[in-house]
Amino acid sequence: MRELFPLTVSLITPLLDGVARKIRARIQDRIGPPVLQTWYDLLSLLEMESIRPVESATFRIAPYLAFGSALTMLFLIPWGEETPLRTPANVIAFLYFFTLFSASVVMGGLSVRSSYTASGASREISLSMVFKPAFAVVIAVLALKTGSLDIASIARSVDFSPSVVGAYILLIYLTYVEAGFIPYDIAEAETEILGGVLSEYSGRALAVFLWAFQVKRFAMLWLLSAMLVLPFASGIGALILQSLAVLTIFVLMVVYESMNARYRVDQALRKGAKALAAGSILLVLAFAGW
């Protein structure tokens, strides 16, 4: 039963993207496409042939591996009371499956020799070199405060001391960044590098990649919602609250996204360094017992 949650959700994520398009359209005084548009897009892409710019197994497998790892991320997060796949220190596993996702995206991009994919890959990895440690700092603060590396037990045992509140704020920021919203969609920037790592993908492979990105985005949001909801709710109520939280966070993030221009990679990294510095201060606060 609980294993079904991630599967169902992977079918819902394109719908969520459709909602995002609708919201953006409304903000931009447009009518916008129907909510199902992302599904239509995916379906039509799935029908199309995937041009192979290079004979490479990694190029072909990468989208599927990305999808698999994004889905695995969903298996590691609590869904209300249940975690589909219980395992100790799962927040580390979550982070590293995220790394596998990035690795497969980047390896897919780098299996072609093109300036566009190489720039995209280089940007993606540059960002991860700063934002992953920032994520680690958040984990460190929460682990220090709760003595656990399990998402559910961290969420259930947090006290809202200043450092924890700070860590939550940082977590919201990092979720926004890692979910790839503008201004942090730098690695896939259309107008600069034609979609970066995705620029040589087409047809079905592209569809799977896009889908994987949506699932990954959902996984990041779902982690945040679990962290926000589980301290207060339990039982089936927690699951419902989590779903509501994810929707609310998603809508808020989409709205914020449409109010912004894209950063250049160095600007984003500077923000990341600031986040890292803020996290370090939080860590010191946490050590001090606050």
Place this chain on the structure above:
Amino acid sequence: MLSAYLFLLAVMVGLVKRNGKVVSAISAIASAAVLLEATGSIPQLSLQADELSRFFLLLLGTAGVAVSIYSYSYMRPKHLVTAAYPLFLLSMELILLSRDFLQFIAFWELMTLTSYVLIVANYTESATKRASLIYLVTMQALNTAPLLLALGYTYALFNTLSFETLKGNIPPAWVLWLFLVGFMTKAGIFPLHFWLPEAHPVAPSNVSALLSGVMLKMAVYGMLRVASIFPNTSTLATPIIILSMATIAIGALLMLVQRDLKRMIAYSSVDNLGYIFLAFGAYLALHGTLKTVALAALLLHSFNHMLFKNLLFMVSGNVLHATGRKDLGLRGLGRNMPFTFALSIIGILAVSGVPPLNGFVSKWLIYQATFLSRSPVLIAGGVIALFGSAVTLAAYLKMYRIFTGEPEGEVHEVEAPMLVGEGMLALLCVLLGVFPWLGIKLTGTDIGFEIDMPLLTIVLALFSGMLFIALPPRGRRDAVWTNGERVEDFDILPEHMYYPLNHISEGLSKVGSSAGKVLTRVGGAVTSVEVDYIDEALFLPPARLLRGMIALLRECPLGVMIVVLLLIASALIWGWLG
């Protein structure tokens, strides 16, 4: 002790016949014998060793088998290499079997000397000469000498050098520090790691593999041995943690700017030894379950590092063998070297700690030992470790790149034995990744919980695979879209990736370089040697000293030098014993 005799046989064959194939074959069998003896599968042959030695014997045996099979096709009989190779393995086995520090230090010295002979194999190249001299002098001055001093004083204090009888004694802190300095030098821990990225890349790749994969672990073993004997070793915990953090950061950042494949892998060894020493620091600092977790992490990461580092160095050997080049500007090798490509992907993902491969399991343990410790330095160490992990992936993607794209010239896949040797390690990387209990059981520790990797792997494989089977990518072959540019030009050069972070790393080495120049001018002692990296500038005093000695020793015949060093060593021993 069958394995020791087999190794000796190989040494003799190497001396007399100088046939690399026979020597490799016998070494492989001998290493297999080490494995058998260590696991005790044949009772008559089992060794008198404790758990700690047994684990490292397993590590040595596994590496020995894989690398020797690889060497069957790779090794070229050059000066004393054929004899030194089995002797090197044998010396390490004997280190692990030593029951007292006297044997230990004797075989340790043998290991250093044989490894020197192996490193200097391509002695016609000036880079090799320079690097191997740095290696030898560093080892004598900063590894052997401190160890001898420490042992001499220990003997003077307790009148014994046997592990058994020394146990529980409490030597003064400075003796422990001497041990630490000695083993840190061997392990390549900051600030004594400068010799490592010099020496490892110049050696033949099978030797580089053994150096990084096994010899560095001897230092880990040494430290663990010291910790198991002297209870007050735990006072060193905090300095070790701080130094290992610096090691991880420096190793990772400098890995990012390397243009030479083997040099990059060597810096990655510095980085990974940082992880191991971080776990060692945690082991010393913590109590209860987490201490066990730290020990498991330490041992398992040592083993895992051996697996993927040997694999990666051997893969770099494949590349060197096939193209004659080892710079990261290579492209398109994957087309003609599909097995090498596949093996290197496993190595890259494993070293980056990506699940479901073995690197992840030990890193997962390290994070638990650090993040859950509630100790400020350890938690900071965990954060640095995660940073190092992200940088490792970034650096190794450059290695991935050399296999992708359109081929630039004709290359051929290497011979089967090389691939078999690598394949064994790759298989173990996957096995230990998917079934973490295998590795944890290997370490002989009981941490009482484990990550459900089999299930996670199934989930991952199932969904990736099902989707791939249900919706396979179909389509035509077409050219890359380059706007009409030549495809070779339409790219980013490896050294320019990761803007603007590459500037930070480059800045680091530039700062090091200019600081080095300024200090050189101030010192005025040695002006002929250039300093290229910050690490070499940061611990300038020892480096300067060494370079000075190198300049002095350059004219000195090798034999004379070894004799002199041995004389000094024995004089020291007799001095303390007397």
Place this chain on the structure above:
Amino acid sequence: MIEGFERKFGAVLEKKTLGEKKVVYAPMISQEDFPEMVKFLLSMPTVRLFTMVGTDERPFEDAFSVTYWFADWKKGEILGIRLYVPEDNPEYPSVASFHKGALWFEREVKDLLGLRAKGLPDPRRLVLPDDWPENDFPLREDFEYHSSPPGERGPQHLPKMEGTSVHAIGPYHIALDEPAHFRLFVRGEEIVGIDYRGFYSHRGIEKLARGRMNYNQVCFIAERVCGICGFCHSTAYAQALEEAGKIEVPDRARYIRTILLEFERLHSHLLWIGVAAHLTGFDTAFMKVWAVREKVMQLAERLTGNRKTYGLVVVGGVRRDLLDYRVSMIEKFIDEMREKFDEVVNFLLSARSFVDRCRDVGVLTKELAREWDANGPVARASGIDYDVRRDFPYAAYPELSFDVPVYTEGDVLARAMVRIDEVRESLSLIEQAIDAMPSGPIMAEFDEIPGGVEGISAVEAPRGENVHYVMTEDSNVIYRWRIKAATYNNLQAAPDMLRGYTIADAPLIIASIDPCYSCTERVQVVDVKTGKVSVVNLGVGLCP
């Protein structure tokens, strides 16, 4: 400028006066002094190289001519120096060897007329396609418009710089609205060198107009030089011809021209602001700005019958009057626009991410702007206080008051701010023009324009000065028509703006000059693949 020049060089020159403050000189003896003369002129702080015209004057002068036109924007004077280049030795001293701004002029003359500048720093092909044969020069009188000579393809690219790789923006790229090829030599993301190849939209308009249509028909093809600032082109052309023919344009026509010129500026600047937002990924601002722009387009349709390409200008005036009730629509529109525009601009500039992307990016120093003869918002953002509307007044501008916004930072943000300020000025200009609009005829009566007379005139288009030069022939046709669009200079400066920034900035920096490739490249539709020149079929006043 004219006075000083005359004092120094007058003795050796033959002088011809075109109009008030407009003269042409031709060296009587040799071309030796010519570089000295140019250096003397350009050493004055307010003198710029206006345009350069190469003409095949063999039918009546037995030689080609090359005329460099200079403009002193302080005094409002225009001065031309004409060199005659003999057919048997088609060479003349290069200006580009010491003044960068002349580079493309001289390369273009080399391509189209086969006249070589001695000492030209970059003699690569500029205008003609890669497979055009060496010795066919399309602008010569003996070259048939329809002919399409076969040739070998020879690439005109610069070799890659050492230690770099190539990142291409173009020939077709998502961030380019028209074909252009920027080859960026990069170290990762950083741009260290630039190779530009353009003129893919070269349509042979100057040749098309030669002897094939009467001068009023040319008005309509002039408007089709550009899809955005077409009205500026047709106005500039008409003004040049009016000057050549000494035609007095009625007041009401001048006002109508002014109103529409400012309409064009409005929609062009709004378009640019939207594109800039889009290139930085700020699609909400893009949509909102374009929604405002839509109002301009709709009103333009009500006023002229067309959203764009108004087709209103003819020599001597305009074709259609603005009806009074429509004028009242404009008044209402202005009020609405002011409010809406302030709203979207505040929205745009309140996004710090957008401002951060534009600030300190693509800096063009004042010195470089001078060297490249940058103009329009690009020059004004780099501290050069030059606006054709104020400095070489035309249409109704002398009677209207307006500010010329000048910024000194020289970055993309400054260029954006200049344009934003100009939108506000345009609204006020339209308002003033409507208030002050006189009644009367909209078209001048005039006799036939004599052959062999010249006119030169400029219009401040949204992206800078559009300079048109006209030389007439008998029986109401023109002999030589030369168009210089603003982008012609600004685009040459683009490599200097790009160098040192990143590929993420490149589309924005390129866009920040508001490049108009069609304007710049005007002059045969050539299919590079087949080498065929397809003919542009033109009815009177019809869009090709």
